[in-house]
Amino acid sequence: MSASTSSASRSPRNNARIAAxxxxxxxxxxxxxxxxxxxAAALVFGKVFFPDAGAASTLMSFATLGVAYIARPLGAVVWGHFGDRLGxxxxxxxxxxxxxTSTFLVGCLPTYATAGVFAPIxxxxxxxxxxxxxxxxxxxxSSLTLEHAPDGRRAFYTSFTMSGIQFGIVISSLAFIPITLLPQAQLLAWGWRLPFLASALVTFVAYYLRRRLEEPEVFEEIKDDAAIAAVPLLDLLRRDFPNVLRVTLCALVTMVNTVFTVFALTYATEVVKLSKPMMLIVIAVANVVTVFTQPLFALLSDRIGRKPVFITGTIGSAVLVFAFFAALSTRSWPLIFVTAIALTGVFYAMPNSVYPAYFPELFPARTRYSGMAVSLMLGLLVAGFTPAIGTALTEGNPANWGPVGWMTAIFCAAAAGSAFTARETFRVPKHELGKPAALAAQPAAAATSTVAP
Structure with a gap:
């Protein structure tokens, strides 16, 4: 049985649910x-892998965090190419x-005290x-789920990918709460390794789930029609470079999440001297709220459009980041919880719930994976280094969080401005996405689009 036949044997809604x-x-x-x-970079790695760096150990630890964001665009090019060509x-x-595999091996690494410079390398x-x-x-x-989802519910179904990411942040934060309660010597000797080693079980379960996925019908149609791009990246840049630029700038809003989950953790615990377990609970609670609010905002964008939800949330995040850091300075836990939930669970949840549908909707199916991957990862490249930049800007001064707030606000403003110039896509039928004629005829498409019950 071919992939297309297998896919056709299931109802569209069932395929969408499985994909979601x-x-x-x-x-x-x-x-x-x-x-x-x-x-681990915020709490442990500076002491374990960079003990000779002194006051700069935290900065160097955050630099290793940012290294992954350098590799992300390369991964986007590679996986986007093969994802658009092979499925x-x-x-x-x-x-x-x-x-x-790489996460498990981190948990097996020797420390600097054992292996010297080999360990950080x-x-x-x-x-x-x-x-x-x-x-x-x-x-x-996001591309896979979008292509399985029915018109009129595309943002709702794709939002579950982002809710999964937020839930991953929740369990990663919770995993470190008991670890941080260990005596310092045990924490640095073996405690930090446990969450990494546990990824072996995590990977096994995820592998089983991923193997059950099917290729979307729209991709099978491109494959059957021999319409697959020979070099998707070149085709993308030649035909859709303006949208690549727009999505890259829109993706700058993701740095709000990095500032909240990574930089704020170290700033609050190392500079303001707040409790590590309590800050991890703050991050976990805010992201739990986000898991539930994101599908709601996605449904709203299926009703009123991607742009109003994305832009409102992005501007709101720029404002709330100041309130959150001000709350950290007060050391008031109720105020910290309220502002954290408002920042992440409300305003950041809005653009975060919309972009898994909105970004790939701007590209045609033949280059959708590449367009989404390359543009998003270029934007995330900036997000990856915000903890290191923020650490340098604050200079260990609890009262010096203003520059980090303004940096976040500027990136959010750029993201909102870029979204304002982009096309609205929520009423364009799935098979017409990325086609200029369809985008120019949105009112007509609205009358014929199918809304799943």
Whole structure:
């Protein structure tokens, strides 16, 4: 039985549900791997891998975090090429195995005290592999789910990929709460390794789920019609460079998440001297709220459009980041929880829920994986280094968080401005996405688009 026949044997809604659940669980498990590195970089790696760096150890630890974001665009090019040529499913399985293997090996690394300079070099190498893997994960999952979803519910179904990422952040944060309660000597000796080693089980479960995915009908049609691009990246840049630029700038909003989950953790615990376990709970609670609010905002964008939801949330994030850092300065936990939930669970959840549908909708199916992957990863490249930049800007002064707030606000303004110039796509039928004629005829498309019950 061919892939297209197998896909046709299931109802469209059932295919969409399987894709959404697989996207949620796969993203949860893969980004658990990715973000436990962020927690470890904030709390442990400076002491374990860079003990001779003194006051700069935290800065160097954050630099290893940013290395993955350098590798992400390369991974986006590679996985986007093969995802557009060979199919979404097989590439998603491969990226998962790479992420799980590299994460497990981080937990096996010797420390600087044991292996000298080899230890941080190996850490950076494995982080590069993580980055290569992540370069294809969310773009591939978003493209696959979008192409399975019915018109009129595309944002809702694709939002589960992002909710999975937020849930991955939740469990990665929770995994480090008992670890941080260990005595310092045990934490640095073996405790930090446990969440990384646990990724072996995580990877096995995710692999099983990913193997059950099917290729979308729209990709099979391109394949059957011999319409697959020979070099998707070149085709993308030749035909859709303005949208590549737009999506890259829109993706700058993702740095809000990096500032909140990584930089704020170190700033609050190392500079303001707040409790590490409590800050991890703040991050976990805010992201739990996001898991539930993102599908709601996605449904709203299916009703009123992608741009209003994306732009409102992006501007709101620019404002709330100031409130959040001000709350950290007060050391008031109720105020910290309220502003964290408002920032992440409300305003950041809005663009984060919309972009898995909006970004790939701007590209045609033949270059969709490449367009989503390359553009998103270029934007995320900036996000990866915001913790290191923020650490340098604050200079260890609890009162000096203003520059980080303004940096976040500027990037959010650029993202909102770029979204304002982009086309609205929520009423364009799936098979017409990326075609200029369809985009120019949105009112007509609105009357004929199918809305799933």
């Amino acid at each position: 659940v697989s996207g949620f669980l796969g993203s949860t498990l893969e980004y658990y791997d990715f973000f436990i590195f962020g927690s 979404r499913k097989n590439i998603l399985v491969l990226t998962l195995v790479l992420m799980g 190996a850490l950076v190498a494995l982080r590069l592999v993580q980055g290569l893997s992540a370069g294809g994960e969310s773009p591939g999952s």
